Amino acid sequence: MGATIGVHASGVTDENIPLRRGLFGGLVAAIALILLWLAWRALAPGGVNAAEALILACLLLVTPWAALSAGNSLVGLVILLASRDPPGAVLPALRLARPGPPRQLTALAVCIRNEEMQAVLPPLGALLDGLAARGAADRFVLWLLSDTQDPAIAAAEEAAIRAFAASRPGAPAIRYRRRAANDGFKAGNVMDFLDHHAGEAAFFITLDADSVMTPDAVLRLVAIMEADPGLAIVQQLIVGRPATAAFPRLFQFGMRAGMRSWATGQAWWQGDAGPYWGHNAILRCEPFRRHARLEALPDGSRILSHDMVESVRLQAAGWRVRCLPAEDGSLEANPPAMPEFLRRDERWGAGNMQYFHLLRLPNFTPMGRLQLLQAILLFLGAPLYALILLLAALNGIAGGGADTPMGALALAIFAHWLCYFSPKLSGYAQALIQPRVAARYGGRAAFAKGAAVEIAFMQLFEPLSTLNKAMFLATLPFGRRTGWAPQNRADRGIAWADAARLLWPHMLAGVGLTLCFALVSPTALLLALPFTLGMAFAIPLCVWSADPAVSAWLRARRIAATPEELAAPGEA
Secondary structure, three states: OOOOOOEEEEEEEEHHHHHHHHHHHHHHHHHHHHHHHHHHHHHHHOOOOOHHHHHHHHHHHHHHHHHHHHHHHHHHHHHHHHHHOOHHHHHHHHOOOOOOOOOOOEEEEEEEEOHHHHHHHHHHOOOOOOOOOOOHHHHHEEEEEEEOOHHHHHHHHHHHHHHHHHOOOOOOEEEEEEEOOOOHHHHHHHHHHHHHOOOOOEEEEEEEOOEEHHHHHHHHHHHHHHOOOOOOEEOOOOOEEEOOOOOHHHHHHHHHHHHHEEEEHHHHHHOOOOOOOOEEEEEEHHHHHHHOOOOOOOOOOOOOHHHHHHHHHHHHHHOOEEEEEEOOOOOEEOOOHHHHHHHHHHHHHHHHHOOHHHHOOOOOOHHHHHHHHHHHHHHHHHHHHHHHHHHHHHHOOOOOOOOHHHHHHHHHHHHHHHHHOOHHHHHHHHHHHHHHHHHHOOOOOHHHHHHHHHHHHHHHHHHHHHHHHHHHHHHHHOOOOOOOOOOOOOOOOOHHHHHHHHHHHHHHHHHHHHHHHHOOHHHHHHHHHHHHHHHHHHHHHHHOOOOHHHHHHHHHHOOOOOHHHOOOHHHH
């Protein structure tokens, strides 16, 4: 896992990347072939009928994503366990970064729209105060970039920011700009800032309204950019802020473990073709202004999931995009309840499906096209998994699975499950193997308890989420549209009637599929329940995961507590 680093006029290069990509491609291919062989071994006895042939065709399309997940996770876990400095092992410029105040000016660009400023400003105040305390006040300027259209909300917004600035005379400069029209959504907001307001800033750090970054994390990003003039973007990992509600608390506990192993493994072989997730990242102003300007799609609509497109545009222009797989000092708030999470997934799904239009465009690098394809597969797998489950139920009812060896089928299902969930399983393994990691979560026992509850919850929720994505994508070609609306960032309970209005189709699908498998055989039912039970109980799952009493019970027992919560329990 070592690296050969070269320092050239264009910046810092890792000269082992082509070899790494070849090795990683071989690993992913081997995993995919094993998964497909296990599926064939389960379905082939007695001959393959039409339904089973369709199941195999769907598996052929979803298996690359499962194999990619497993490959990233395995490589990431090896690096996390073997390296003294995992982020430095995959980001050469980190090892060359110079400590101390920055030499160049960096803009902190916060995109806001109809936000509650009493929630947005305090984390920014802590960041500015910390930068000033480190002697870097004159090397940063905070820009609050508003797309708020309502005049009354905008007036309150401006007044709050004016008072915020007046209370910090020794902090970095604080500026406010509001657009008259939010053309191009967030991407347009950022580009308007670069065109008209960035001034002498060499870099800018993008922050969402719910982003939290520490001064040390910000200074580290700037030092990395100054160490490597060939870098256009450095994207740091983003973990969930301490959450009071049960749903985000459980979701982000597993997501955090998964991103740590996934991003480390991915950075090892992607190298300079890394991701951009739209916030908690540092970008070089001039190349971004020159190469990342996004035009409308052929149908006149704007690109929704803009961040990945901006990354591949910069790569095509010869600039490097890198991931810093370190989680300290970089946080965000996750959706407070299941409805907001499902709506966010729909927005992301609609944006990622637009990438089909972009794959045909010239001048992208092969790695850039692969990144867009990965983003498509992330969501395209949902309708395919839903179709596999439906075909399996229909095939069983029709008697087509009579010759299927249930042991072989169970092994194939389990192997695919392991690969699909391998990122968080690898992250959990790292924490349980390394005492120093588990200690940040209160020790191995506390960590294992949180992991067990999260796995149980997500095993119920993930099939439900997959079904929701499948239903949304199935209607997308027929005119269903979504846009970027402000998120509900407040914890709240959910009424049974509201949950029923949202999730009755999911519940009916779950009950119907469960009955179908029950009619086939008890074994078929047992194998299907992990995938149908969460759908059948969609409505109570939605209500309970937002119930203040359930949330308080989890908090009181520190179940799925994050290091930040344990370090500052009064702020949880």
